[in-house]
Amino acid sequence: MPQGDNENGRQEPRIGTVASTVAILRQLASTPAPLGVNAIARSLSLTPSSCFNILKTLVSENIVDFDPNTKLYTLGAGLVSIARNALDPDAAYEIVRTRLEVLAETWGMTAGLWRAHSDRILLVGYVAGARMMRIQMTVGQRLPKLIGSVGRCMAAAMDLDREELARRFAGLRWESAPSFDEYCEQVEEAKRQGWSIDRGQFVRGATTIAVPLQREDGDLKYCLVSTMFTGQHDDDKVPLIVKELQQIARWASRPIDGSGVIQQPPLRQSTRSV
Structure with a gap:
């Protein structure tokens, strides 16, 4: 047998x-x-x-x-x-999807929701803005929990000691890897500012910004992520994108009955002038 x-x-x-x-x-x-x-x-x-x-x-x-x-x-x-419930048991993506669509269309980029699961992160869903060249992803794809911009947010929330962080960092595969000291600095920065950015280190040519979507119990289960071509937007636009992601995260982080269901936020206009 x-x-x-x-x-x-x-x-x-x-x-x-x-x-x-x-x-x-x-x-x-x-x-x-x-x-x-x-x-x-x-x-x-x-x-x-x-x-x-x-x-x-x-x-x-x-x-x-x-x-x-x-x-x-x-x-x-x-x-x-069955697959939908396994991928997104809180139905969180349906709640943030409309807001992510506005964000993606406004900035001409890809916006998605990632969920932590064990030692991995899963792409729950994403939308791509209307532009001639777009970044396409695969719903359900899995990545190591501590890699990329999402990984830095996860590492910041987990508050691992340096020895354990080094052990986990050693197993990560990057296209343009940061040094361990640089990665530690980026994790600390994510802890201080409440978001993280990866400028072509995980995937060359792609810049991602991650904002944690934390629940009232403080658990970090989801991250909102914007993905764009490196150089697509000037550095002074990054704070504006972060601000919009943080607005979505704040609205979507309010549990309505303690069962893991997340409250639908009101739709607001993008902060970018178009």
């Missing part, structure tokens, strides 16, 4: 049907064309009857779609709500 690691690192047997179900979903996700039961079973070394029974259950739960004419299977819409 296949083995898996439990949270203590010990090997435990995996439930065969569950493992097969996950393998079938991954197979459908990785293949652009619809697949038949025999093709799926053959690629995963499953018996056709077992594969069919699993697919039948997944179809009944709207997790997989079945075309009765072609006898082929594809991923179903039921996965969307």
Whole structure:
């Protein structure tokens, strides 16, 4: 029987049907064309009857779609709500999206929301301003928690000692890496000013500004981030962009009932003259 690691690192047997179900979903996700039961079973070394029974259950739960004419299977819409809840359990992006759209359009840049999850940060959602060349991203992408402008904000909030920060910094991969001393100074700066900027160190040619979206309990779970081409805006425009991000962060950080749901802020005009 296949083995898996439990949270203590010990090997435990995996439930065969569950493992097969996950393998079938991954197979459908990785293949652009619809697949038949025999093709799926053959690629995963499953018996056709077992594969069919699993697919039948997944179809009944709207997790997989079945075309009765072609006898082929594809991923179903039921996965969307599951994935959405896993990616953004507080529905925070829907709350800030309208404000981020205004920001992105005003400044001609990309604006997004990142969420901390374990030792990673996840891109919950983003919008790109209308300009001939845009920075496109991938919703759901994961990065190390302490990298880039978001990482400096996270490190500032975590208040790690220098030894632990050095250990984590050593595992980060940058395109134009700062020295550890420089990174420490940037973390301290983020702690003092309440935001952080990365000027082409994580990704050459891209400048990102991150503003933490902290909850009333002080926990840093989200960061609002603007991403632009390096040199796109003069340095004197940075404080204006930061100000708008901070306004969104303040409005969006107010819990309405303590359940993790965040209150919808009123829409305001951008502070930039256009």
